Amino acid sequence: MKLTLAQFKRDFLAEIKTLYATDLSDTSSLGQFIALGHLVRRYNGSHWQDTAERYRKHDQKQVYYFSIEFLPGRLLSSNLLNLGLLDTVRQGLSELGLDFKTISAAEPDPGLGNGGLGRLAACYMDSMASLGIAGNGNGIRYRYGLFKQVFMDGYQVELPDDWLRNGNVWEVRRENKACLVRFGGNVWMAPQPDGSLKAMYEHTDDVLAVPYDIGMIGYQNDVTNTLRLWSAELPPSADNSYYSQAQRDRIDDITKVLYPDDSNSEGQALRLRQEYFFSSAGVQSILRHFGLRHQGMKELAKKVAIHINDTHPTLVIPEMMRILLDDHHCSWEVAWELTTKVMSYTNHTIMQEALETWPIDMFKGLLPRIYQIVVEIDRRYRAAKTPVFGEDLVNRTAPLGNGQVRMAFLAVIGSHSVNGVAPLHTELLKADVLRDLYQVYPERFNNKTNGITMRRWVQLANEPLSTLIDSKIGPTWRQQPNQLKTLAAYQNDAKFLKQLTAVKTENKVALAAYIKSELGIDVRTDAIFDVQIKRLHAYKRQLLHVFEIIREYLAIKDHPETVEPARVHVFGAKAAPSYHYAKSIIKLINALADLVNHDPKVGDRLKVAFIPNYGVSLGELIIPAADVSEQISTASKEASGTSNMKLMANGAVSLATLDGANIDIIEAAGEGNEYSFGLTAKAVYGYYERGDYHAADFYNADPELKRILETLVDGTIPGISTEGREIYDSLLRYNDEYFVLADYESYVQQQQQISEDFQDQQLWQHKALANIAAAGIFSADLAVARYSEDIWQVPHAKLLN
Numbered sequence: 001m002k003l004t005l006a007q008f009k010r011d012f013l014a015e016i017k018t019l020y021a022t023d024l025s026d027t028s029s030l031g032q033f034i035a036l037g038h039l040v041r042r043y044n045g046s047h048w049q050d051t052a053e054r055y056r057k058h059d060q061k062q063v064y065y066f067s068i069e070f071l072p073g074r075l076l077s078s079n080l081l082n083l084g085l086l087d088t089v090r091q092g093l094s095e096l097g098l099d100f101k102t103i104s105a106a107e108p109d110p111g112l113g114n115g116g117l118g119r120l121a122a123c124y125m126d127s128m129a130s131l132g133i134a135g136n137g138n139g140i141r142y143r144y145g146l147f148k149q150v151f152m153d154g155y156q157v158e159l160p161d162d163w164l165r166n167g168n169v170w171e172v173r174r175e176n177k178a179c180l181v182r183f184g185g186n187v188w189m190a191p192q193p194d195g196s197l198k199a200m201y202e203h204t205d206d207v208l209a210v211p212y213d214i215g216m217i218g219y220q221n222d223v224t225n226t227l228r229l230w231s232a233e234l235p236p237s238a239d240n241s242y243y244s245q246a247q248r249d250r251i252d253d254i255t256k257v258l259y260p261d262d263s264n265s266e267g268q269a270l271r272l273r274q275e276y277f278f279s280s281a282g283v284q285s286i287l288r289h290f291g292l293r294h295q296g297m298k299e300l301a302k303k304v305a306i307h308i309n310d311t312h313p314t315l316v317i318p319e320m321m322r323i324l325l326d327d328h329h330c331s332w333e334v335a336w337e338l339t340t341k342v343m344s345y346t347n348h349t350i351m352q353e354a355l356e357t358w359p360i361d362m363f364k365g366l367l368p369r370i371y372q373i374v375v376e377i378d379r380r381y382r383a384a385k386t387p388v389f390g391e392d393l394v395n396r397t398a399p400l401g402n403g404q405v406r407m408a409f410l411a412v413i414g415s416h417s418v419n420g421v422a423p424l425h426t427e428l429l430k431a432d433v434l435r436d437l438y439q440v441y442p443e444r445f446n447n448k449t450n451g452i453t454m455r456r457w458v459q460l461a462n463e464p465l466s467t468l469i470d471s472k473i474g475p476t477w478r479q480q481p482n483q484l485k486t487l488a489a490y491q492n493d494a495k496f497l498k499q500l501t502a503v504k505t506e507n508k509v510a511l512a513a514y515i516k517s518e519l520g521i522d523v524r525t526d527a528i529f530d531v532q533i534k535r536l537h538a539y540k541r542q543l544l545h546v547f548e549i550i551r552e553y554l555a556i557k558d559h560p561e562t563v564e565p566a567r568v569h570v571f572g573a574k575a576a577p578s579y580h581y582a583k584s585i586i587k588l589i590n591a592l593a594d595l596v597n598h599d600p601k602v603g604d605r606l607k608v609a610f611i612p613n614y615g616v617s618l619g620e621l622i623i624p625a626a627d628v629s630e631q632i633s634t635a636s637k638e639a640s641g642t643s644n645m646k647l648m649a650n651g652a653v654s655l656a657t658l659d660g661a662n663i664d665i666i667e668a669a670g671e672g673n674e675y676s677f678g679l680t681a682k683a684v685y686g687y688y689e690r691g692d693y694h695a696a697d698f699y700n701a702d703p704e705l706k707r708i709l710e711t712l713v714d715g716t717i718p719g720i721s722t723e724g725r726e727i728y729d730s731l732l733r734y735n736d737e738y739f740v741l742a743d744y745e746s747y748v749q750q751q752q753q754i755s756e757d758f759q760d761q762q763l764w765q766h767k768a769l770a771n772i773a774a775a776g777i778f779s780a781d782l783a784v785a786r787y788s789e790d791i792w793q794v795p796h797a798k799l800l801n
């Protein structure tokens with residue numbers, strides 16, 4: 001949109017005056033942020049309304065992306081970028097004596113997700129809007145996000161993430177679009193005079209689902225889509241005193257926290273309530289919207305696509321059946337055909353323990369009508385498939401089995417499409433976790449490799465790099481990320497490679513300043529910034545990275561005279577509050593950091609910075625400064641990964657196992673431009689089949705590895721007597737479930753190669769540039785375009801390749 005500097009400054013000052021009845025000098029950064037937020041919404045006002053009207057007028061097919069997590073990050077900068085107002089606003093504020101960065105940093109980071117899953121959903125919302133797809137998000141408005149992580153004595157401590165304390169300037173509460181969600185009670189089918197059956201309910205626990213909508217602004221295309229987040233409230237009653245405090249709490253609890261502690265059955269039941277809550281409210285609202293504009297439900301699958309992002313929203317399947325059967329009086333056959341045509345499902349994990357199941361007793365008590373429907377889905381599935389596939393396979397794959405409701409199986413059976421998120425992951429789904437269902441429905445399985453939005457992760461996070469890219473190939477890559485490939489022509493342009501080093505250094509200076517202010521550690525900006533940022537999990541193997549740090553530490557102590565490039569090891573990672581082992585690893589990293597960072601013999605040659613409270617905003621600071629991207633999961637365990645893509649696009653070189661999308665990254669950038677190592681997925685499966693992995697063999701065969709492991713228990717690293725022993729035992733007594741010891745040697749070899757290669761900056765930046773140039777294929781725009789064509793069947797703005 002068009003906006004002059006003078007107009008912006010006038011509008012901003014007027015907004016301040018209206019909101020606060022005072023002038024600029026009397027406002028805080030937070031106040032200024034809120035005023036800017038209001039202004040951005042006003043500037044965008046008609047786009048949001050017009051977009052909805054245009055979709056209605058053309059009766060455009062809508063996509064509804066259901067996800068229990070969304071991790072959008074701060075929206076001020078990205079909204080301004082997408083509206084084309086970023087430069088004007090920055091300039092205008094600066095003329096008013098204000099700093100845009102400071103104001104932007106006052107925006108709270110919505111903690112509505114954990115990690116990769118929620119971030120993917122946010123990237124896809126951004127891409128749907130930018131491609132002009134009628135895409136809607138559907139999720140939960142958690143009052144408290146995940147948690148705020150602080151370290152005390154090196155241990156993770158979880159503080160409440162009160163992100164809504166000052167309200168959310170981007171949201172619109174739409175109480176007129178609220179709906180009722182029912183839990184518990186009794187349900188029976190009463191025969192009606194016309195011969196039909198009517199579902200009768202008694203003693204139900206009713207919850208009012210109130211939607212809060214957030215505009216998702218497309219990139220300079222006048223489109224604004226909607227992310228709808230539901231909040232649980234008391235249903236209206238004549239006299240509110242009717243609700244006991246216990247009832248109020250039970251309702252409040254549903255949307256209070258992202259991950260209720262599910263180590264007990266009460267917590268598990270709450271999680272199930274959350275899942276049904278947003279699934280039901282979402283489907284009710286979709287069908288109501290559809291019903292207002294269509295005669296009957298015939299056209300439903302032509303006009304609506306519902307996407308199930310991981311299994312948490314799977315109850316959309318029986319919920320849609322319920323409404324079609326009970327409210328619209330469809331026959332089972334018609335309802336089932338509509339439902340399966342509407343639904344599609346993305347699987348995100350092959351880890352057996354992460355596949356969701358619910359005890360039937362709990363499920364039945366909480367969702368009696370939905371349970372009846374799942375029983376009927378199960379009965380019909382068994383009846384149809386047993387004659388063809390035999391009783392054993394059907395028993396293994398039916399929605400109900402072993403006293404459990406099996407959500408992934410229900411999702412596959414009730415959808416027309418099932419996708420994995422990287423080629424290897426999809427192959428493993430077919431060969432392993434969902435092998436039996438792949439026999440039944442081979443045509444449903446397909447791959448959609450994850451992607452990231454280059455707008456947030458390059459254009460906004462790394463302006464120095466973006467400007468440098470513009471100077472070489474012009475700005476079309478900002479619309480068409482795949483144009484980045486034309487940068488490959490400069491791989492041997494010494495001057496350009498020098499400029500790349502300069503850009504990297506500029507970003508390192510910014511990160512170094514944060515590390516200094518947050519952790520009090522001085523780091524050299526000519527050091528290798530070796531970065532591992534992701535959730536803390538045994539399979540992601542932060543431990544392998546720890547062993548490399550111990551190796552470097554011992555090498556410096558043993559041979560202080562050797563010269564190698566300095567290293568800064570950067571970690572960011574939250575552990576789930578009840579994940580004891582992951583928390584022990586956090587303590588280990590912090591204890592090691594303490595030792596290394598304060599050893600005068602080590603000096604500035606080696607530093608460890610574990611930055612607390614990793615999230616989207618910290619990612620935006622860390623990623624542009626990274627030289628090395630640690631992607632070192634046990635092969636076969638990481639479905640795709642997306643931080644690998646973000647880091648690649650910012651010119652970090654991957655140090656990676658052949659897992660998830662690492663494989664595709666290595667292929668795209670060229671093997672010579674990455675550092676791959678370790679067991680393949682096939683080799684890991686080989687160990688499983690033969691049962692002949694012996695971690696102790698690796699320990700006994702490698703004196704260096706042995707010495708490193710001993711530092712966990714011999715007092716070399718102070719303060720970890722319990723944690724060090726626990727980790728030591730997990731590797732040697734309990735045989736190293738994630739093959740850390742097996743991969744140690746090849747990992748360290750590549751680390752040594754990195755130290756050598758980094759000293760030749762031209763060689764190093766050549767590799768970095770190969771990564772940047774190849775990153776375009778991982779644009780979320782392309783991923784979402786493939787979803788639209790292959791799964792949702794909706795039009796999108798054409799993208800150049």
Ligand SMILES: *Cc1c(COP(=O)(O)O)cnc(C)c1O
Pocket residue numbers: 071114115116117119533534535614615616619640641642643644646
């Ligand atoms: C991208 C991202 C992730 C995913 O990281 P992986 O290394 O792919 O697991 C997690 N958290 C945040 C905040 C992210 O931005």
